[in-house]
Amino acid sequence: MTTTPFTLSRNSYGRLSLxxxxxxxxDNVAPARAFPVQAPxxxxxxxxxxxxxxxWIDRLEDLPAATAALVREELGGREFMPEIARIVAVSSYATPCTWSVATDRGDAEFVLRGEEDIRRIGLDTLLVxxxxxxxxxxxxxxxxxKHSKKILxxxx
Incomplete structure (x- = not known):
């Protein structure tokens, strides 16, 4: 079992205490990822x-299972970044336009203001x-x- 220089628990209000x-x-601590996309x-x-x-946590997997579970649970409640699996359609190729996408959290529609709202954060990784x-x-x-690539x- 891995030991850490701290323990995490939930207080009576459901917030994390270290x-x-x-x-x-x-009291009332919160986890924050340094590299949420590249090394979550x-x-x-x-x-x-x-x-x-x-x-500081170098690697989440190095924590005891119960502590890692608390950190994951808290991060899951704070972070919302759906991952696009497929671009179904766009209302126009001129911006602003509405995108219809399939994500890991279900189908979604959103408005893209401009091309500058699509940022490259890695060789093949984008943030929209x-x-x-x-x-x-x-x-x-x-x-x-192929269809999604063509739109993108x-x-x-």
Missing amino acids: TSADGTVH QDGIAIVSSDGKEVA SDTHGIHFLIRDTQRLD DRFL
Whole structure:
């Protein structure tokens, strides 16, 4: 079993509390990923309610199972980044336009303001932002179907 220099638990209000090895308790802490797209399981800071880092996790898999589960649960509740599996249709090739997509969280429609809202964050990885600030991830453009690639190429 892996040991960590801290323990995590939920307080009576359902919020995370961190107890450091020296016994210091930090209430209302939250995990924050350093590299949410490129390395989602690595480099996670535990931050206090005022934004100060109180603990660092190099790799989520190195934590005890119960602690890792708490961190994953908290991150899941805070993060929302659907992954686009297929671009079904677009209302127009001129922006703004409405995209209809199939994601890992179900079908969705969103408005793309402009081509600048499609950002390359890796060789084949894109982040698409809608008008409400929701980010949609295309993890690997090479794995998209032919129809999706054709639509996407019109915007890149």
